[in-house]
Amino acid sequence: MSVPLADIRRCFQGVIPSIIATADKTGLPNVVYVSQVYFVDDRHVALSCQFFSKTRRNLDENPVACAEVMDPVTLQSYRLRLKFLRSERSGPLFETMSLRIDAIASHTGMAGVFRLIAADVFEVVRAEMVTGFLTEAPVDVPAGASLEGMRTEMRGLQWVSERINRAVGLEALLSSVLEALEEYFNFSHTSVLLHDEANHRLTTMASRGYGASGIGAEVAIGEGLIGTVARERRLLRLTSLDADLRYGRAIRREAAEGSHALQAEIPLPGLPDAQSVLAIPLTIGDRLVGVIAAEDRDPMRFSEWHEAYLDILANQIALGIDRMIERGDEPADSPAPAEPATAAPSSAAPRRCTRRLTYYRQDDAIFVDDEYLIRNIPAKILWKVLGESMRTGRTEFSNREMRVDPSLGLPPVKDNLESRLILLRHRLQEKCPDLQIVSTGRGRFALRAEAAIEMTER
Amino acid sequence: MNHTRLQRCLEPGLSILVGTADPAGVPSCCRGIAIESHDAFETLTVYLPVATSQETIHNLATTKQMAVVATHPRDNFATQFKGVTLEARLARDDEAELVRVKLEALADVLDRIGVPRRTTRTVAHWPAFAVTLRVEHVFDQTPGPNAGSRVR
Numbered sequence: 001m002s003v004p005l006a007d008i009r010r011c012f013q014g015v016i017p018s019i020i021a022t023a024d025k026t027g028l029p030n031v032v033y034v035s036q037v038y039f040v041d042d043r044h045v046a047l048s049c050q051f052f053s054k055t056r057r058n059l060d061e062n063p064v065a066c067a068e069v070m071d072p073v074t075l076q077s078y079r080l081r082l083k084f085l086r087s088e089r090s091g092p093l094f095e096t097m098s099l100r101i102d103a104i105a106s107h108t109g110m111a112g113v114f115r116l117i118a119a120d121v122f123e124v125v126r127a128e129m130v131t132g133f134l135t136e137a138p139v140d141v142p143a144g145a146s147l148e149g150m151r152t153e154m155r156g157l158q159w160v161s162e163r164i165n166r167a168v169g170l171e172a173l174l175s176s177v178l179e180a181l182e183e184y185f186n187f188s189h190t191s192v193l194l195h196d197e198a199n200h201r202l203t204t205m206a207s208r209g210y211g212a213s214g215i216g217a218e219v220a221i222g223e224g225l226i227g228t229v230a231r232e233r234r235l236l237r238l239t240s241l242d243a244d245l246r247y248g249r250a251i252r253r254e255a256a257e258g259s260h261a262l263q264a265e266i267p268l269p270g271l272p273d274a275q276s277v278l279a280i281p282l283t284i285g286d287r288l289v290g291v292i293a294a295e296d297r298d299p300m301r302f303s304e305w306h307e308a309y310l311d312i313l314a315n316q317i318a319l320g321i322d323r324m325i326e327r328g329d330e331p332a333d334s335p336a337p338a339e340p341a342t343a344a345p346s347s348a349a350p351r352r353c354t355r356r357l358t359y360y361r362q363d364d365a366i367f368v369d370d371e372y373l374i375r376n377i378p379a380k381i382l383w384k385v386l387g388e389s390m391r392t393g394r395t396e397f398s399n400r401e402m403r404v405d406p407s408l409g410l411p412p413v414k415d416n417l418e419s420r421l422i423l424l425r426h427r428l429q430e431k432c433p434d435l436q437i438v439s440t441g442r443g444r445f446a447l448r449a450e451a452a453i454e455m456t457e458r
Numbered sequence: 459m460n461h462t463r464l465q466r467c468l469e470p471g472l473s474i475l476v477g478t479a480d481p482a483g484v485p486s487c488c489r490g491i492a493i494e495s496h497d498a499f500e501t502l503t504v505y506l507p508v509a510t511s512q513e514t515i516h517n518l519a520t521t522k523q524m525a526v527v528a529t530h531p532r533d534n535f536a537t538q539f540k541g542v543t544l545e546a547r548l549a550r551d552d553e554a555e556l557v558r559v560k561l562e563a564l565a566d567v568l569d570r571i572g573v574p575r576r577t578t579r580t581v582a583h584w585p586a587f588a589v590t591l592r593v594e595h596v597f598d599q600t601p602g603p604n605a606g607s608r609v610r
Contacts, residue, residue, distance in 0.1 A: 016573070019475050019487050019489075020487070021477035021478070021479075021485040021486060021487035021525070022477075022485050023477075023479035023483050023484070023485040025483070026483075027479045027481070027483045027521055027523060028479075028523055028525075028540065029477035029478050029479045029485055029523060029524065029525045029540075030477060030525050030538070030540075031475045031476065031477030031487050031525045031526075031527055031538070032475075032527065032538070032599060032605075033475070033527075033529065033534075033536070033601075035601070050601075053605075053606050054606045062483050064483070064484050064485065065485060066484075066485045066486045066487050067487070068487050068488070068489070074577075075573075075577050075578070075580065075581060077489070077510070079486075079487070114602075130488075130510050131509075132507075132509030132510055132582055133507075133509065133510050133581065133582055134580045134581060134582065135580050135581070135582050136580045240572070243571065243572075275572065299572060
């Protein structure tokens with residue numbers, strides 16, 4: 001029974017590995033698993049060429065193949081009669097297929113070893129259902145978004161846009177976005193990481209579903225799933241993450257027996273048992289602002305619809321973040337705002353204990369009572385305001401004075417000062433709650449200490 | 459000869475793939491249910507569901523050449539056997555239990571990696587063809603730089 005390719009798109013999500021059979025010029029068959037069969041259009045698919053040298057040689061000699069793909073929900077099997085057309089080693093198709101493989105390779109410490117050699121493009125001469133494969137008729141599961149679902153998503157888009165537009169600060173903007181994703185799409189494990197151009201890393205600035213410990217987690221550009229998305233500036237949707245990681249680890253194990261030098265595997269941030277991931281770069285033009293990521297235990301959680309939808313949202317979020325970063329400073333002629341009631345002077349509160357803060361200059365890191373607190377520019381900012389406060393008793397500071405202090409090492413443009421202060425505030429809340437950075441108005445903040453502070457520099 | 463590799467091909471919970479080609483060299487594939495060997499893989503017998511292997515049997519009747527891959531789904535450890543068909547017959551009633559047990563073991567393994575056991579059990583497995591192959595070559599098929607290297 002012939003079926004249109006578009007009707008079996010679930011088979012191309014990579015949840016269940018597909019198989020491909022080829023034959024050499026003498027007719028000797030070869031059959032292997034293939035890590036990715038990519039739906040190109042209604043008449044074409046592309047297969048990932050990584051290690052299958054025999055498959056590759058066979059296709060050069062005899063350019064026909066037979067692939068079997070399987071629906072991950074029903075297990076219904078389909079055979080594709082294929083005619084090999086060409087190998088693509090660059091271009092949009094290659095880059096899209098390569099991103100998934102690069103991300104898994106990076107995550108399993110196999111960057112550069114486990115990679116896409118080519119995207120082999122085939123004409124699908126015929127796609128047919130393997131009749132009799134199942135003893136029971138598969139349950140019909142509707143594919144795609146229903147009209148009702150689309151209405152909800154349109155409403156969600158409107159709601160998020162509104163929140164982004166109204167957000168008074170970066171922190172409010174990020175938390176609104178993640179709240180909307182949970183409310184409208186049940187994305188319960190999400191995070192936003194912002195790009196720090198100064199150290200080429202992404203720092204988690206907001207998260208939902210992981211507890212407070214996710215804030216401040218860092219990923220280097222190019223490392224792991226999220227780092228790869230940031231480097232390539234391309235959206236990544238992974239289903240059946242567990243199967244992909246098993247595949248990557250099998251290669252790692254095999255390669256480890258050879259002479260390749262392997263990096264340590266990077267722990268997956270977030271859910272330890274995530275089965276699907278959707279990571280979207282936040283960009284303005286070519287400039288990377290950050291990455292928004294969602295993950296789930298359901299391997300089929302994120303569909304193509306989510307991919308397109310969140311891509312639109314990502315553009316709005318990127319613009320919103322950029323706007324917040326731009327307007328972090330107070331206007332030059334504005335007076336210092338009145339002290340808000342919540343930011344009471346620390347001297348008014350009884351000091352209960354002593355906090356010992358140690359700054360390790362070589363690492364640009366601050367430890368509080370021997371526990372890691374923060375590093376890099378936020379650490380320098382904290383050390384500066386603490387020192388100033390200890391020397392002069394001053395507790396009020398402005399963003400502008402941070403920006404003009406060359407010792408902090410802030411980049412001259414797009415310095416992300418706002419996000420660094422948010423990170424500092426969160427880390428203090430988590431690790432040293434009796435020392436606080438409190439916003440006292442646009443472009444201003446105050447230091448609040450409910451404990452005696454002991455400063456040591458090493 | 460890698461004895462451990464061949465021993466692993468007799469373990470339960472394997473995923474079996476079969477490739478053939480017609481006289482014009484047009485390839486075909488199907489999934490098997492079980493493999494057995496009692497002579498250290500000088501020969502092996504692969505069990506194919508009758509419902510889904512008609513084309514494979516048709517090809518074997520004319521070309522006799524066959525490729526069989528046995529894979530452990532949990533770690534992707536895989537071995538490919540290639541050779542010539544010695545016999546293709548309908549599996550006997552006394553082989554039904556072996557086929558059922560192998561499918562059940564695969565269902566257990568797949569269940570652990572996210573495919574529900576009840577779904578795997580709906581895959582047709584009986585009646586089956588039993589195809590015996592004289593093994594001429596054995597290849598390492600585990601994904602990685604050694605994939606495709608000959609081990610026998």
